Amino acid sequence: MTTADAKTRLELLTTMLRVRRFEERCVELYSAEKIRGFMHLCIGEEAVSAGVLRALGPLDAVVSTYREHGHALARGLPMAAVMAEMFGRATGASHGRGGSMHLFDGERRFYGGNAIVAGGLPVAVGLALADRMRDRPTVTACLFGDGAVAEGEFHECMNLAALWRLPVLFCCENNRYAMGTALEREHAVTDLALRASSYGMRSWAVDGMDAEAVADVAARAVDTIRGGSGPCFLELSTYRFRAHSMYDSDRYRDKAEIGAWKRRDPIPALTELMRAADQLTDEDLAGIEATIGEEIDTAVAAAEQAPVEPVADLTRFVYSERT
């Protein structure tokens, strides 16, 4: 093991823990009715956020779904802005207009937070198109679920991106369920990477519970795209440990199945690896947890105290402000 590997591992672990603890706090805040509406957690899927987003540079673009807390935090959106958005406050990432499902950060090229399944893919294609037309060496990462692969927009976008050789990294977070519908009941062919390759793009099937593997393949795919290959596709096999959303009673999944996936939890998996390689001590871990805990406390306190958007501004942002 090189020190570079150790550093990468530490970063991946820290990102995953940050996302996990953040969402755990969100559950409490949801029960306390501080956070409302639909809230979709990525607990169990953090290796995807940590690994994929790590492969991108600051000029690259990201398009995500309603299950995007992890993507947003890993992209570098300030936790305070994400938390305040979920509280619906003026200091929120989307000025309280979006909530949990619609986090945006134009400066960091984080283009949402799209809650129409597959609705983000065409936008990603367009972002990549513009960057290509302007000769920018950027990649647009587009994250979506296995359910999105059934939508027409998915197939239109795969073809268009491949046809025009656009720099899009399609990242399918295959957590085996689209709400209550299991993968086998939504797809005639469940090998999603294989289907992607039929569009003439390079595709990889990746263990989405292994943060290092995700980081590694994502980095390679991004390099390939920057080299002019056109789009690439990652199928990231993962699992959500929690229900689809806070409204979902999760009656359609087998307890044993959930248990089996929980034993593959990406956070303890990486922690153990690092411990075994003498890359992480108990004190290190306690230190990381303490820092994260403080960051979350600060974000929550700030959100609690933040002002709400005045009702007088109700129709603000419907059109651009012109000066």
Add this chain to the structure above:
Amino acid sequence: MTTVRTTYREALREAMRSAMREDERVFLMGEDVGRYGGCYAVSLGLLEEFGPDRIRDTPLSESAFVGAGIGAAIAGMRPIVEIMTVNFSLLALDQILNNAATLLHMSGGQIAVPLVIRMTTGAGRQLAAQHSHSLEGWYAHIPGLRVISPATVADARGMLATALADPDPVIMFEHNSLYSVEGELSDGGPVDIDTAAVRRPGTDVTLISYGGTVAKALDAAGELADAGISAEVIDLRTLRPLDERTLLESVGRTHRAVVVDEGWRSGSLAAEIAARIAEQAFYQLDAPVARVCAAEVPVPYAAQLEQAALPQVADIVAAVRAMVG
């Protein structure tokens, strides 16, 4: 005749159940309608009773399964297609407008599409701008469709059977605030889907509402009564074609009208109703027709903003007071 107390959700389920028992051509398809029981639990238990052939879970492919409903209807089935939320119906709008609403005419009367599409509509639960809109007015714009909007338990139970008997496509809107509302159901048989209903008689002003706004109009009428103003409340029930007669008769008695609509004001169903009243009852009006609509903004997440964006009882009361003077 026995009366049972039931919810809007259960009434819808009962309507589907009896339609499926009575007519083997009837089947339900949509996302998570089977194993999951429907995202609003409307079809809960139907899979167990009717099996996966007739309670069909679909992948996320609104255009494909709505279009498949059209094809199946043409070929002699009586499909009920459920779309989770009106915003997602936009992925199927091509099929609804360019096929369902058009085939009969375009084929010179040969190809009828007896399809029922059910979908949830409306805001109020902080679901933000991709899950909260009221696009009934858009659908009511389309010739070839019939658009219905049950606002009561009895209509939830009775309208579906009539819709299924209709030879043409019917779009049924279910406001999310109604599913858990309880009411008395006395008959449980089919009801007409041609006429509007007077939900509360009155003499000073007509409040015209549908779906999720009927309860608000009734609350407003209650408040107005306390202030000595007698408001008549109309539930449109069917949004296309509009039952002009009931509207005009009411306005003929009250001489004032306020249209309450959770859709955006510009180009809205409320605009259409106001225009028809102006065209046909202008000389009977004592005041210009007023409208209480949603603010022209994609529905925001934050509670205070969302509530401000929606028609409220206080807005209706204020609109009436402004015209009654």
